[in-house]
Structures are given as C-alpha cells and as structure tokens.
Amino acid sequence: MTIREALLRARRRPRHLGAGSPTIYRGDGYEFVELRAYVSGDDVRRIDWAATARSGELQTRVVLEDVALTLAAILDESPSMRVGRRRPLLDAGREALQTWFGAATGEDRCIRVTADGVTPPALQRTPHAALGFTARSDRFDVTRTLRTARAALPRGTALLAIGDWYELDESLDRELSALGARFDCTALIARDPWYDGLPLGGLVRLRGAEGGYTRAYVGPRERAAFMEAVRRREERLLRRFELANWRTGVLREADGAQSLAGAFGLRVRLSGVEG
Amino acid sequence: MIVDHPVRLLLGLVGVVLFALLYDRLARRMTARDLAYSNVPFFLEAAQPRQWIPRALQALWILALGALVLGISGPHLTVPVPVRDGSVFICIDTSGSMSSTDVFPTRAQAAKSAARAFIEESPQGTKTGIISFAGAASVIAPLNSDHQAVIGALDQIPLPDGATAIGDALKLAAQMLPATGHRVVILITDGVNNTGNDPMEIAQWLGAHHIPVYTVGIGTPNGGLIPGTNEEATIDENALRGYADASGGAYARAENATQLHDALARLGRITSVTHKPVDASLGFAVGGAVGMLLAFLTGFSVGRYP
Known part of the structure; x- marks a missing residue:
C-alpha cells in the first residue's frame, strides 16, 4: 500500500472526482x-x-x-530544525516532504503552505515546483501558517505538517481542531536530537539555534531530568494533535521517509512505501 | 586597610575588571566547542542545569586575581593583637559617697571586688597598678606584672571618706605610666569632681598621648545618701562620658555589682588587645595563588578550564 492509498482508505478520505489516477x-x-x-x-x-x-x-x-488528491504540506524550516545529532532534522523533514509530494499522481495537486501564502496554482501540478516554494522568513510563524492553511486549502485536503512545534502554544489548539475537522491532517513531530541520551557532561556551553546561550554544569541529575522532560514534551504534543483529530507520527533524524510512512502504519522498502 | 602602592592597586583593579569583561565576552563568542540545541529556554527548563557553578568558578578566578593585585599593592590590615606588655592603671574612688549601700555590699567593696576580678583575668605580662583617690590621689600599687601582688595591695585601699579629686587621680596615673607602649587608665567613681586638677584637661592630655581613659560610673539612678550625711551621692555622667570621649576611651554605667563586674570584664577584653597594622602582602598573594589553583583544579575536574 502507498501513502496515497492509505490516504484514500482513510475514513475521511478526500474526494475530488475527476481525471486523476x-x-x-x-x-x-x-x-x-x-x-x-x-x-x-x-x-x-x-x-x-x-x-x-x-x-x-x-x-x-x-x-x-x-480521484485527484490535494496534498498540502507545512515544513518548519526555522533554525531550530537545523540541528541534529548526526545531521539536521530539516534533512529528514525534507525527505518526508519529498515522499509526501512523491505520492502525488495524475492530476493530484501539491501545495506548500507557508506563513506568506501557498504554492501558486500554476505550480501545484508539479511536486518539484511545490517543494521549491518556501517561506521568506527564517522564522517559523506557526500561527500564521496554520491560519493560511485553513483559509487557502480546499476542504478535504490531505495536509502534512512537519516541525518541532516549539512555537505551538496552547492557544493554537482550537486552530488545530478546526484544521482537523476540515482536512485530513497528519503531523510529524521532530524528535529531539537528544531524545536517546543527553551528550553533555560537566561544564558545557550551549548555544540555541534560534538565539540564547548558556554555560552550565550538567550532571546525572540534569541528564535524567532532561530525558524525562523531552519524553513528556513529545507525548504531550502527540496527544494534543491526536485530540485535534490529526494523524500523528514522529520525525526521526535518521529517516524522514520512514517517519512519514510510520505515521500511516506503513514501512519503506527500496521500491517505495509498502503496507 | 591601607595600601603602600595605591597606583598599583588602581591599575590592577582596572586590569581585573577588563579581565572580567573580556572573559565574559570571550565566553559568549561562538566556538567549535559549542553545542547547538534547538531551544535553549526549553533545555534550561527541562534539565535545570546548575548555572551557578560556572559563575562561581568565574567569580573565584576574579577574586583570586583581585587578591593577587592587592598582594602587590602592599596592603596593611589593622588587626587586633593581644597585648603582652600593656600597662593598666585602675583609679578607684574612695570618697565618702563610695560607702553608700545602694550597690551591695557597698560601692567601695563592689569596686574592689570587680577590680580584683579584672586583674585576675588580665593577660600574663600585662602590668596593672592601683590608684585610690578621695580628696587626694595616692598609688596603692605601682605597675606590676605580678597580678597577685597587686591584688594583695587592694586591701590597702583606704575606707571611703572625703572629696573626689578625679583630676588628681588621672594626673597621677599619667605620671606613673610608661612613656611608650599600650597604656590604659580605668576610672571607677560614683561622684563629681570637686577638688584638685581639672579632669577634662588631664583626659585631653592623655588622649593626645594615646592613653584612653575608660570611665565606669557606679551607683543606682536614685543614688543614695552618703552615710553620716544628708548629702546625696550623684554621678555626673556627662562629665565621665566627656573624659572618656576626650581620651579615646568609653563610658559604662554600673548600677549593681554584677554590672560593674561585667563592665570591667568588657574593659579587660578591650584593654588586652591592641590594633596594629600588619603587612598582608604575602597573605593576599598566597590567597590569590591558592584561589587560582583551586579554580583551575575545580574547572579541570568538572570539565573545563579557561
């Protein structure tokens, strides 16, 4: 089964009858x-x-x-996604995005949603062109991006949103629910690069990808507290998206395509995504 | 604290401040050793790392440098030093009012008893002497480092009788004290100077020669009648305070034997030490070096050193 098939099998599958695949x-x-x-x-x-x-x-x-699908995607390309243990999380995000738009066939439309707007209609037929449509600002304005998605996308759109969601405060839960009711939404939550272990010990200097700097002492107590907080944060985010009727998955740094497939309960083979 | 080389101190402190600013600026500069993380505020909230440790290390470096700078500036600290060869004259009032019984058993007995305790507790080597005064002053015991001999002489203090010549007693103490060294006069009285030299003049002379006069006023607020007379025994507290202030001493009021004992014990602690300037260059230098070594070793052991 492909991601496209999985989307069509979904209970709230989007239908736009026409000359699609x-x-x-x-x-x-x-x-x-x-x-x-x-x-x-x-x-x-x-x-x-x-x-x-x-x-x-x-x-x-x-x-x-x-059926012709509308595949829309939001990708957080802010500096906080450009960190990782072995490679930037953003690389995995882009892989997931390529896989997402790669699922488009026939007359399916591919739309990137940013805080500034969506992919122009002339470019929506080409996944490659949609991939190239990015936000003007380095900063991920989650509020504006979600509102743009709600305003610009047709009902029934399959929407994929990828990010670390640090900017997603509680006030946006209503917006998530509104999107969940209108679209077939999938959220990929970037897993913290240090989810499996905090690679810090002793006196450390830490610099934030989006600003901020600290010098501190990190010992076993701090490591345990951090791991616990990271796990709790991921669980909380997953629960918030699920409550808003979103399909959820975790974006792993190692493999973006597999992370996307995992959200659909699929796995990736060399020949493509399979059930 | 005084320093021999204030210019060195000033330049050194400027250097330390520059070091602190430069240290902070360099610490904030991005280096290859920095670890990048998505969200520092989240990290701080999640891990709650001990940020005070690097700050404390930085402060230790700066303090150690400051101590070294002080060390090369020739600092002199005024520290209390025990007196081994001090001279203390106790002037005890033996005027008629000292026979008053408002202080048990009498003011004179209480004064004698407190003086005995004071002499007993004086440090070894301190010379003590006794002067008694009424209408005139006389030396009961000259300065002597043999405390027992002086205590024995206390019995020779005459019975209370006559006027109060405070100025004469102070003058006699000034004449009997050595020309140099740590010298103190303790004046125990219950009355008003009414004969002889002007005590204020003598007190000022003593003050000018670095001989403080510690005055102790003895008697209850209501006072009491002088036995055998209708005269009331009153204390001129302002005058006693004035003698003390003029000479660099202090005044204390004792309304009973315990208070008198405590006042003299307090004086004992004061008069048995002197404040001397001590060259602290070596101490600061060693302290600074130890501080730097400690900061280095601590930083090294917890993962970083400047």
Missing part, C-alpha cells in the same frame, strides 16, 4: 476491473452491451474510481 475503490473512472451481472441501480452507461449479447444477461463494467 484510479484508486482502490470501485466507482466512476476509466480503469476496467471486471464484468459482473447487472444489479438494479447500476448506471446504464456502464452496461457492456457486447458482453450482454454474448452471455444473454445484462453485464456491467466495473471500473476503478478516479
């Missing part, structure tokens, strides 16, 4: 699946008259439903 659902479309006996209520335009003549009974052509 066939889905796994049988319905209006062009891709032939099988012939079956006519059932009362079948569209008469689907009756295969040649097959009916051969068999002597009314035969209906079953085709796959065609």
